[in-house]
Amino acid sequence: MYAAAAAVLLVTAAVLIGRHIQATDRTLFVGWPPLVGRWDPHVGPGTPAAVLVAVAAVAYGPAVAARLPWRALLAAAWGTAMAWIFSLALIDGWHRGIAVRLTTRFEYLQVIDRWHDIPATLRDFTAHILIDSPDNWPAHVAGHPPAATLTFVLLDRVGLRGGGWAGVWCVTVGATACVAVLVAVRALAGERLARRSAPFLVLAPAAVWLGTSADAYFAAVAAWAVALLALAVTGRSLWWAAGSGLLFGLTCYLSYGLTLFAVTGAAVLLLGRRRVRERPVLLVPLLAGLAVVPVAFTAAGFDWWEAYHLLVTRYYQGAGGVRPYGYWVWANLACTVLITGLATAAGLRRAGGVLIGRRGGAVTGEEFRLALLVAAGLLALLVADLSGMSKAETERIWLPLVLWLLPACAFLGRPRAWLAAQALTALLLNHLLATGW
Numbered sequence: 001m002y003a004a005a006a007a008v009l010l011v012t013a014a015v016l017i018g019r020h021i022q023a024t025d026r027t028l029f030v031g032w033p034p035l036v037g038r039w040d041p042h043v044g045p046g047t048p049a050a051v052l053v054a055v056a057a058v059a060y061g062p063a064v065a066a067r068l069p070w071r072a073l074l075a076a077a078w079g080t081a082m083a084w085i086f087s088l089a090l091i092d093g094w095h096r097g098i099a100v101r102l103t104t105r106f107e108y109l110q111v112i113d114r115w116h117d118i119p120a121t122l123r124d125f126t127a128h129i130l131i132d133s134p135d136n137w138p139a140h141v142a143g144h145p146p147a148a149t150l151t152f153v154l155l156d157r158v159g160l161r162g163g164g165w166a167g168v169w170c171v172t173v174g175a176t177a178c179v180a181v182l183v184a185v186r187a188l189a190g191e192r193l194a195r196r197s198a199p200f201l202v203l204a205p206a207a208v209w210l211g212t213s214a215d216a217y218f219a220a221v222a223a224w225a226v227a228l229l230a231l232a233v234t235g236r237s238l239w240w241a242a243g244s245g246l247l248f249g250l251t252c253y254l255s256y257g258l259t260l261f262a263v264t265g266a267a268v269l270l271l272g273r274r275r276v277r278e279r280p281v282l283l284v285p286l287l288a289g290l291a292v293v294p295v296a297f298t299a300a301g302f303d304w305w306e307a308y309h310l311l312v313t314r315y316y317q318g319a320g321g322v323r324p325y326g327y328w329v330w331a332n333l334a335c336t337v338l339i340t341g342l343a344t345a346a347g348l349r350r351a352g353g354v355l356i357g358r359r360g361g362a363v364t365g366e367e368f369r370l371a372l373l374v375a376a377g378l379l380a381l382l383v384a385d386l387s388g389m390s391k392a393e394t395e396r397i398w399l400p401l402v403l404w405l406l407p408a409c410a411f412l413g414r415p416r417a418w419l420a421a422q423a424l425t426a427l428l429l430n431h432l433l434a435t436g437w
Contacts, residue, residue, distance in 0.1 A: 003349035004342040004421075014334030021327060029319040030392050034331040035338065036436030043431060046090025046097065050430070053084050054203065054423035061199030062415045070191065073198060074179050081175040081202045088430045089171070089211030098167040101212040101437060106139040108152045108214060109163060115153040122146055123301030129310040131317045140214070142314055146302055147253035147293070148214060167212035174216025177403055178202055180223035185407050187230040188271050189370035193410045199419055200347075200409035205426040206339040209396050213437040215255075219400035222251045222261050226404075229265060232282055233272025241282045245289025251400075253293050256308050257389065258400055260380040267376030271369055312389070320391055328391035335394045336381065340402050341425050343418035347408030351375065354411065370407060377404025396437045 011034075018033020031038040057080060068076060089097040103109045114135075115121050128135055129142045136142065141149050152166055160169065178201035186194035210216040225247035232241035248265065251258045269276060276282055294304065315321070337345060354371040381401045384390045390397055412418050429435070 001346070003345045007337045007342055007345035010330070011334045011337050014331040018327065018331060021324070025324075027322050027324055028327065028392065029323060031436075032433055034328075034334050034392070035395055035433065036393055037433040039432065040434035041432050042091070042434070044091040044093050044097070046087045046092075047431070049083070049087035050091060050427060053080065053087055054427060057084070057199060057203045058416055058419045058423055061203065061419060062196075065195045065198040070186075073195065074182060077182060077198055077202050078175055078179050081178045081207070082171060084203060084426075085171050085175055085207045085211045085216075088207050088426060089167075091430050092434070094164075098171075098212050099162070099164040101163065102152070102166040102170070102214065103163040108138075108141055108149045109166060110138050111141055111149060112153055112156050115149070118150070118153065119300055122297065125302055126307045126310055129307060130314050139318075143311060144255050145253040145304060145307065146297070147250060148218070148255065151217070151254075152214075170212050170214055170216045171210065173220045174210045174213075175220075177210075177216070177220040177223040177400075178204075180220065180227040181403055181407060183227040184223075184230040184268070185370060185373070185410075187227075187234045188268065188373060190366040193366055193370050193407070196410035196415070197407040199415065200343060200422065201403070201406050203419055203422050203426075204339070204344075204403075204406055205341045205422060205429060206399055206402060206406075208426055208430050208435060209339060209399060209437050211437075213396050213399065215396050215399045215437075218251070218254045218258060219403055221247055221254060222258055222400040223403060225251055225261065226264050226268060229268045229286070230272070232286070233268060233275045235275055238282060238285050242285035242289040245286040246292055247289075249290045249293035253297055253304070255400075256311065257384055257397065260384055260401070263380040263383070264373075264376045264404060267373055271372065315389060320389070323391040325388055325391060329385060329388075332385050332390060332392075332394045332398075336398065336402055336405075338425070338429065339395050339399070340405050341422040343409045343412060343422050344405050346418070347411050348374065348378065348405060350411035351408040367411070370410060374405060374408045377401060381405070393436070395435075 014034040018028055018030075022028045022030070022033055030036045064076065065073060091097065125146050127133060128137045130136060155165060155169060181201055182194050182198055185197060210219070225244050228240045228244035228247065232238070232244055248261065251261055297304070351371040351374045354367050355375060381398060384398065384401065409418065
């Protein structure tokens with residue numbers, strides 16, 4: 001409870017101090033600090049469904065997660081996560097909640113018609129990153145490697161055009177991220193802890209922003225990269241290693257910041273070091289798969305490093321050069337509390353106790369392994385925070401990272417009470433605020 005109370009104080013401080021800074025200096029560039037959005041109490045067509053999903057998950061989630069056959073649990077987790085994300089998004093209605101989210105002036109769908117010649121656009125991509133460059137890319141296009149935009153271009157090419165299809169894609173794929181985390185936790189820390197974490201992965205407040213944000217799609221790709229690596233180092237087929245490498249490579253070309261998943265990947269290799277020592281050949285398909293996407297984009301004429309350095313320049317040409325680091329370096333963590341919930345704050349304290357040996361009772365090897373995996377996710381998030389390249393908007397940008405904090409909830413007792421707190425957080429956020437995503 002002390003950790004949860006401290007998390008509440010952190011959020012309260014971020015709101016009050018942020019409102020003062022925004023009112024006096026207007027340097028935060030967010031409508032409701034520390035979140036992007038505005039105060040707008042409302043209900044909508046998704047309200048009854050969201051409340052129903054929340055009540056059912058709180059009442060039956062822990063028992064169902066404990067009893068369902070494993071594969072059925074994975075399918076149930078995916079389905080429930082989709083229902084939770086869609087219902088929260090539909091509180092704002094289909095149009096505002098889903099169909100137009102990826103069509104604003106900052107988003108990927110604004111530039112679909114500029115990709116009629118994909119090879120030429122890739123070769124010319126870096127020429128439009130800087131704000132003062134001719135026909136500069138919108139913020140989200142310039143802020144990510146081209147695989148992000150190319151995904152929506154390809155959806156358009158196969159006939160899934162417009163913001164509605166793009167939103168459905170992000171929710172449907174993004175909801176699989178919780179399944180990937182469950183697969184990884186089971187492989188590395190055992191089925192018992194995976195089952196205990198399942199309801200918290202499904203009912204996370206992050207679902208508010210997983211609804212039709214492209215970062216939900218990025219989160220799923222990164223999560224499956226880690227999950228396949230976990231399967232590879234725990235004795236499964238070498239094909240899992242190749243698939244993991246391929247997805248890790250794609251992850252780096254969806255978002256520059258997701259190179260930080262090297263920290264989580266290293267933790268997985270550490271946890272599976274015995275298997276890696278016994279079969280070092282695992283590293284061959286992993287590295288071969290990892291090279292595929294970078295080689296393909298480089299051959300097509302896109303220079304990742306040049307683009308990243310240009311992006312840093314653009315970041316400080318815009319709001320990133322104005323937003324005060326002294327506020328955001330800790331207010332970002334308040335955003336993390338809001339998207340992961342008080343249960344995760346309490347779970348992280350328990351995980352820390354497991355790692356340093358101060359938790360009451362005996363600590364099993366599986367618990368230690370889970371705590372180490374969670375700690376790797378937290379380390380990656382803290383590096384992102386200290387870098388200064390994540391000042392605000394982290395409720396969206398950090399979605400791929402925060403999913404790896406949620407399994408810490410497996411260490412909590414009284415799961416229904418904590419799940420109720422998680423659900424209430426999401427419902428209040430989505431009903432009281434008009435969020436930016």
